[in-house]
Amino acid sequence: MFVFLSGSVSAQTDLENHTHLSSINQVIMTHTNAIASGEAKTRNDIITHYNEFRRSLAEAKKTHNLLKKAISQKAISEAIVHHDNIDKYFASATAHANSMLAELKNEKPDDSKMKELAKKIHDEIQMVEKEHQALIKDTH
Secondary structure, eight states: OHHHHHHHHHHHHHHHHHHHHHHHHHHHHHHHHHHHTTOOOSHHHHHHHHHHHHHHHHHHHHHHHHHHHTOOTTTHHHHHHHHHHHHHHHHHHHHHHHHHHHHHTSSSOOHHHHHHHHHHHHHHHHHHHHHHHHHHHHHO
């Protein structure tokens, strides 16, 4: 009976992690879109959105790692490609975020470069979410 309950809790946690990752991805896209669209007009607005998406990006990576650890043996062959792709998109988004940080450190950040980088991050996270949905479809 304890084994059954443990499996049930694990399945629920897996589902919660999938839901949480999708939610975090949406938060990242909201903040990067605010920068890319010009909604964030002042340097302080841009920094606030940057900090929020950067915090969320770290949380998304952590949640993704939890999902990778919870792969069942039955689903591992289907899951590995999706997880590898998600890792690549996260790595690219992180590189763009680091470029944004370097730009923000300039006395006068280039507004068009900031918007371009934010758009790239948004697009990478959008790909993460598409890959994540394919992962769910193929493994559940």
